[in-house]
Every structure is written in C-alpha cells, then in structure tokens.
Amino acid sequence: MEITIIKEYCKGCGYCIEYCPKKVYGKSKIMNKKGYLVPEVIDLEKCSECGLCDLYCPEFAIILEKGEGKHERN
C-alpha cells in the first residue's frame, strides 16, 4: 500500500483528517505554493487501506495504491 499526497493540489480543507476512520492524517506545518497548509501522514501503520481518503479528497490530491507493505510517497 502506498499513500501519495500531491501537495500542490491540496486546498487544506481537512476532510482527509476528519474522515479517516483510523486517524492516519494530521495537519502539518508545510505550506504549498498557494498558501494552503497540507496534511501529512502521522501514523502510517494504522492505515487499513479503506481508501476513504482517496475518495473524500475533492482535489484528487491523495492517491492510495493497495498492495504489499506500507509506504508513503511525497
């Protein structure tokens, strides 16, 4: 499983943080070019690959690829 956050698409709405049932995401201090504070993965191990973050993101900024192991890509 690999989680990718496309920072430049993010608009800081916080849906991924709010709706992740396992609380994998949290707010970061990283700001993208448009000035939005993007989320970050705070606990990758908790991820159950439900895919809700991928679905909930209105900006297509999160890609969850299911598979072996647990990775994070920036």
Add this chain to the structure above:
Amino acid sequence: MTAMAKETPLVHPLVNQYLRPERMPHLACPGCGIGQVVHCTLNAVAELGLTPLNTVWVQGVGCSSRLSYALWKGDSIDAHHGRIFAVATGLKMCRPELNYILFTGDGDCASIGGNHFIHACRRNLDVVAIMFNNGIYGMTGGQVAPTTPLGASTTTTPHGNFEAPFDLCKVAEAAGASYVARWRAIDFKPLTHSIKKGIRIKGLAFIEVLLPCATNFGRYVLKTGDPGKVQKWINDRVVTLKKAESMSPEELKDKVLIGEFVERERPGVVESYQSLLKRLKEV
C-alpha cells in the same frame, strides 16, 4: 533529485485517464464537495467502461458547471446559464449513440433553466443530469436560490429569505424522469451506484447532490466559513428513506430525504423518435 525534478508531475490515475491534467487543480473552493461528486462520476465511468471518445460532458454556468468545463478529456460542451437541457436535446437527438453526463446547479437547473429541466424530464431525454444543490448562488457571490431555506440571510435577502424553496426531485418525478435520486456528496458508494444506474437506465436520470458551500452559504446563511460545520448542518437535516418510514410528519417537517425516489425505466423521446423514423421507412 535532478532526475525527479524533470519528471512530469504526479497525477491521480483517474485524472490521468479521464480528465485534462493541465486543468488541475480545479476551480472549487477548499472543502467544496463538487470535486467529490466528480470523483464519484469518474468512478462510475471507469466501472462501466465509458471513455472520453463515447461520452460527452455538458454543463451550464455556476460553480457546478465551471468546474467541469474543459476538465473532461473528451468533448466538453458548456452551455448558457440554464440551457444545458436544450443543448443536450439537440445533441442527443442527433447523436443518440453517445453518452451524455450533464452537470448543473440549483440556480442553473431550478431557476433560469426550470422550463428546460421540466421538459427534458417530460421528454425523458436519455441523459444523466447531476444537480449540485448547495442552497445558494455560489459563483456570483451568495444570492438566494430556489433551494435556499426560508428565512435564510443571503446577499439578495439580507433581511431573511421570504420565499419558500421547492423540491426538485418531486418536480423531476412529476414531469416523468425515469430515475430520480438525492444524495450528499459524501455518500460515495450510493452516489456512485446512482450515477452508474443513471448512465445505464433508459430515460432521464436526475441525481440531486447536497453539498456544502462554505464560502457563500456558510458565510451568509450559517455565519461560518468552516466547510466541516456546513457539512454538519447538512448531515443534521438529512434523513434516509428507510429511516423516514418510522418517523412522524412533525419529525420530518424540516428534514430532507435522501435515497432513490423513482426508478421506472421507460422509453423517452429518443426511442419514440427512432421508432417513428423506422415506421416511416417501412411505409
């Protein structure tokens, strides 16, 4: 690091396959549910095997429509405010073999486009119409819409809305649409399922989607700019059809029902006209 910098920017696989990556990020405000609905639409399109070659997106004017314009990798027809059903009638009657997905808003569909919407349902035009209901005119800055609740404060009803809203799903049902449903943008599975059904069913599929507008509805009506709070306001007002069965009329008074209201596949204008042409040929 140099090699990585020269790579094309990473895009979501759905964006790569069905949208124009150069048009991303799209225009919606932070927290706007329109992106989620587009995501559900792309899921439905992918699951049914539709392609940019055989599917046309038609949209109107407003947040709902501006987002989807020139976003779809295939043909993208953006009509005047309220006229998508009329344009789609011309398109579908001439090229009935293509699939048409229409995106409209509460102002575009219920207000200026009301007449065309009613007649498209009457004709049971074989298209899918997804209406984004955020209860306000978003793009023009927060004016009252035909779906804005009574008493709400907007830029054109600063003393409170003195007109009652109406239920578009009931209008679609009365006018004759084959399939009518209402969901929230966050109801991913049922919404994707409805869009898939809408594409497959013969006749007009009208899917109303309730979604939060923090920028205008939130600010003017609910006095908050937090999309999460606007979403919560929506969540508190919706009731599924199943749950509504066990509720009294008083309990249902200010609630909005979500679910599939109508499913009655029957031929529409395209089929009627095709059989008319066939009949004349045989004479």
Add this chain to the structure above:
Amino acid sequence: MKGTKTGTFFVQGDEAIAEGAIAAGCRYFAGYPITPAQEIAEILAQRMPEIGGVCMQMEDELASIHSVGGASCAGFKAMTASSGPGISLKLEGLGWGIKNELPYVVVDIQRAGPSNGVATSVAQGDFYTVRYGSAGGNHALIALSPKSVQEAFDLTIECFNLAEIFRCPVFLLCDETVGHTREKLVIPDPSKIKIVERKKPAVPPEQFVLYPLDDDSVINYPFPSVGEGYSICVSPYTHTSKGYPSTEKVDQDKMARRLTNKIMKNVDKLTRVEKKYLEDAEVAVIAYGASARPALAAVEKARGNGMKVGFLRPIIVWPFPDEEIYSVAERVNFILVPELNTDGQMVREVARAAKGKAEVYHLGSGGVETHLPDEIWGEIRRLKK
C-alpha cells in the same frame, strides 16, 4: 441532396424556405409556434422524419435556438425560425453560436411590431435587431433577404452554404409578405444545386486547433463534431484557441477580432446586390425584401414618365454593401429608402455608406401593408421638387 423535392410548385415563401433547407442538407429543425413562421415548422415536421432528419417543437424559443446549437455541435446542419418577440428571445442563444463559431441558420419572418404587434402582417423592424441585438458586440453577422418565393428557396440554400464557409450563424431576414405570398417555385435537380458540406479536420486531434484565433480572416475552417475524437470544448466564456476559458485581455482581443474580421475582411465574397437603371440615374431608390418590388414598380413608373431613376436592392443585407451604395451616391442627387418601419433602419446604413455624396431620405411606415408603388412614386416626385 437526398430528399430534395425537384419540380415546379405554387407555394408560400415559408414552404420554399423549408424546402430550401432540406435541399441544402439541413437535417435538424427546432422551433416554437409563432405566426407568421410556423408554416416552416409544420412543413418540416412532415418532411424531416420522412428523410431521416429531426424536427422538434421545443418548449420555447430559447430552447429552440440552443438545441440548434447542440445539433450543430453534433455535426448536423440545423435551422430555427421565428418572428417578432421570438427573435428577441433567440438573441440570447445567438451569442453562443457566434462565439463558438457554430454553423446554423436562423430565419426571421419579420412582422409588425414592436412586441406582439400584428402577428399576421408585414414589417421591416428587425434590420438592426439581427445585426446588433445579441448583447456584447465584438462580432459581425451575415444576413440575406429574399424578395420572392423563388429567392426564399435559393437564399436559404445560400445561408446554409455561407454558414459552413464562415462557420457562423447566418440569418435569413425574410418578412410576412414573402413568407405568406404564393408564387411559382422551381426546385432544380439536386445535381444542379451547389451545396457546401461541413469541413472536417485533415490533421489528428493533437494538431488541430478548434478556434483559429491567431488568423482573424481564415474561412472554410473545419469544425469537428462530438464523438469524433477531437475533444471539442465549446463554451460561452472567452476562450483560447483550444477552447479553455481565459480572462486575459489578449485572448479577448484575439477572439473579438476574429469574430468581426472573419466576415469584414472577406466582404468581397459577401457583396450581392440587384441593380437596375443606374447608369444614367439622377435619383436612386434603395429597398430590400418586401419593399423591393413596390420600389422597383415605382422606379419603372418614374422611368415611364421620363425621370432618370435607378434601383438598387441589397440581397446580402449584412455585411452592408457600403461600396455599392457609395458608388450610387456619387452619381445621384438623392436616394430614397422606402422601409416598413418608422424609426429608419436601413436608411441609416445607406446614409452612412453614402458619406454625404447624396441626400438620403426615408419613406417610413409602421407596416401591416407594404408601400404601394404610387406612394413611392409620389414621394420621388415630391422630393424632386
């Protein structure tokens, strides 16, 4: 063209227009019932399905013109027809067709106005409406006006051809007199009718530019339809050559110049007038449509009485034939423009094009009936004194 009804007939102008559309290859019509244009819809409702076309009665005038735009995007030659307030409504949709360079035809059977006026009677109040009525400006427009039933047929075909060549909506500016008068109509064999077909791109989608904004005068430009793999982007907003929305001044300017210049820089291909008795004329009468035949009769009466009067009739009324008018104005003392309106419409264009070389006078009337030749002849005599 399959479906062309070759033969000799005695029909109304409206029917000639319907048959002209079919002969030109029109296979989509959408309209809303309105006097005096509804005969076009009624005849096409009968004929279109018989030849595999589509004829729709839409819920209103706006839906009609927008569905015609949609049909054009779907690759069909399409037409709508109306009159009076119906044309006013259609002007909203016309802007969409102009901006996106969609080929289609709009028929205006002018009737007495303003507002509902006299539905069953003639006038010529829409001369400026069709040209400037669609808000926003930044475009030119092509309009043709027939004087007879035969011309109604011929010019309808010409409208469709020009729509394809210039990739734009074209008006047939007709009127209730021509629309409802019955006259002889000869429809030739299809092989003798010149038709311009929709041009399709010769290059693959990656190389094709949908809106040639960098060349403001190119015509005969391809227009692919939906479902052909060209991923066309059609929008009411100002857009780039690709069709993507833009708010840049440079894109707005390019687009505005193209929409104006593709017609105005090709005016030489859009000049068509009828001229009679102008070689030695001292006075000229300029009229179009329903006013043309009474005007010509008056001119011939004047000639019979020894007056040197000439006649000119614009057939393509927009773009206005400035050079033809100027060459007449240089030679004559004054020009009389009989028109069925009281506010003076074509007379203003004549005065502008004359550039002060001759006096220009208006013989106006609210409509309902055309001018009588004697009225025009009387006015010529009065002005000569």
